[in-house]
Amino acid sequence: MYSRKIDNYWSFKTADTKEFTHCYHNYPAMMIPQVARQLFEDYAPKGKLELVLDPYVGSGTTLVESSIKGIKSxxxxxxxxxxxxxxxxxTHFNIDLINDGIAAIITGIIIYNPAEVINTDFTRISNYLFWYKEQDLYKLSYLNQLISELNPLIQDFFLLCLSETVREVSFTRNGEFKRYKMSEKQLEKFNPDVFNIFERKVQRNIKGLEAFNTTGTENLASVYDFNTSNGIPSEVIEKDSVDMVITSPPYGDSHTTVAYGQFSRWANEWFGFDNAKIIDRLLMGGVISKEIKFSTNSINSELENIKKLDEKRFYEVVSFLNDYWDSIKNVAKVVRKGGRACYVVGNRRVKNIQINLDYFTAEMFEKCGFRHEITIIREIPNKRMPSKNSPTNKIGEKVTTMNNEYIVIMTKL
Ligand SMILES: C[S@@+](CC[C@H](N)C(=O)[O-])C[C@H]1O[C@@H](n2cnc3c(N)ncnc32)[C@H](O)[C@@H]1O
Structure with a gap:
């Protein structure tokens, strides 16, 4: 059908996946930088390579790798x-300013007095006393206060360190993307040192920034909030202008696969970001529809079999695929002739039936005037998601759903 090759070189088993700014912040189902790097190496389109697109940017791996290569993204x-x-x-933050910033924060920490915390209203955080010790909320708020007193040019660098801290000092279980509270036993022993955790993240990220700053000075990446399933604004990306797409889309809707919204809710609520509580519903497959918008040969029998077993699950899958297909149509339009689309996908199982999202991706791009080149199968030893997760959403219930990922490479004709 669509040719696949297994290539263990692409596993990058011993590679450092946290070089440069890739170390900054954890995120579910991160793509490893080596994959983007190797795609540039082996599958860059003929002719120019001046604009890269990632329609599901996540933690920004593709953008960082593009920046390092000096390409706009x-x-x-x-x-x-x-x-x-x-x-x-x-962002190429000025390292001297960052060092001044951390020095000021450390000075502030030394003289910490809870009575001097200005913002002690935590009502923006749902159920805050269920998830945090009050004393830790005060410390987090104090860090926010210290950051707000820094030079505005560098505040975001420190706020991202705070973002990871906000999640880490909450009572959420380690190693889960969903919001599961620690057990009573774990809670008894849980005594996070908020300031120390924050400082360690800052030191780690400064090292990453120093490395990143050796690769250039210009900020080459732009980040937007449009939904490619609905369209791509022409004032942002012109038709036929993108040279290469490197992306890893979700494998399914957030409710039954990876809960991006739940993982991010700590920071999204803390910072008062938009839609903090409803992200998972906004993402592909977040709204269930009974209409089927695509026609497929490549995974038709699998979908039919799922339908026979469980109609509800069938429509969940279809709703995701509808949005994915809409997104592919829009992405296809902005890629130039001869441009490449590289999609790193996972083939999850629903009702024990494997959905070959790599075939579906190749097939849908073909309908949009692309030629499938090859699909590389790689093992995912480094991937930042549990190789086991619970499709039934029950705590502790784990079923292996994925071990490989599929890099689908296509060229626009
Ligand atoms: C697998 S993650 C991307 C990971 C990324 N490659 C990285 O290295 O971190 C998929 C991303 O798609 C986003 N997403 C899901 N549906 C979307 C949509 N309709 N439009 C834009 N982004 C969407 C999710 O929020 C999530 O961040």
Missing amino acids: IGTDLNPLARFMSKVKN
């Missing part, structure tokens, strides 16, 4: 935390 995501992260990771 555009990314979009409906999750404000993803956008914030991508923006900060692609």
Whole structure:
């Protein structure tokens, strides 16, 4: 059908996936930078390579790799935390200003007095006393206060460090993307040192920034919030202008696969970002529809089999694929002739039936005037998502859903 090759070189088993600003912030289902890097190496389109697009930007891996290569890039995501992260990771902050900033923050921490915390209204955070110790909320708020007193040019760098801290000192369980509270036993032992956690993140990210700053000075990446399923604004990206798309779309809707919104809710609520509580509903497949907008040969029998077993699950899958198909149509229009689209996808199982999203991706792009070149299968030892997750959403219930990912490479004719 659409030719696949297994290539273990692409596993990058021993590679450092946290170089440069890739170390800044955790995010579910991050793509590893080596994949983007190797795609530039092996599958850059013929002719110019001046504009890269990532329609599901997430933590901004593709954008960082484009910046490092000196290429302009555009990314979009409906999750404000993803956008914030991508923006900060692609900014060449002045290292001297950053060092002054951390020195000022450390001085502030030394004289910390809870009575001097200005903002002690935490009502923007749902159920805040269920998720945090009050004393830790005060410390987080104090860090926010110290950051707000810094030079505005560098505040975002520190706010991103705070974002990870906000999640880490909450009572959410380690290693889960969903909002599961720690057990009573874990809570008894849980005593996070808020300031220390924050400082360690700052030190780690300064190292990343120093490395990133050796690669250039210009900020080459732009981050937007448009939904490619609805359209791509022509004032942002002109038709036939993108040389290369490098992206990893979700594998399915956020409710039954990776809960991007739940993972991000800590920071989205803390910073008062838009739609903090409803992100998962906005993402592809977030709204269930009974209409089928696409026609497929490549995964038709799988979909029929799922329908026979469970109609509700069938429409969940279809709703995701509808949005994905709409997005592909819009992305296809902005790629130039000879341009490349590289989609890194996962083939999840629903009702124990594998949905070959790599075939579906190739087939839909073909309908939009692309030729499928090859699909590379790689193992995902480094991927920042559990190789096991619970499709039934029950705490503790784990079923293996994915071990490989599929890099689908297509050229616009
Ligand atoms: C697999 S993640 C991308 C990970 C990214 N490659 C990285 O390295 O971090 C998929 C992203 O798609 C976003 N997303 C889902 N539906 C979207 C839509 N309709 N428009 C834009 N982004 C969407 C999610 O918020 C999530 O950040």
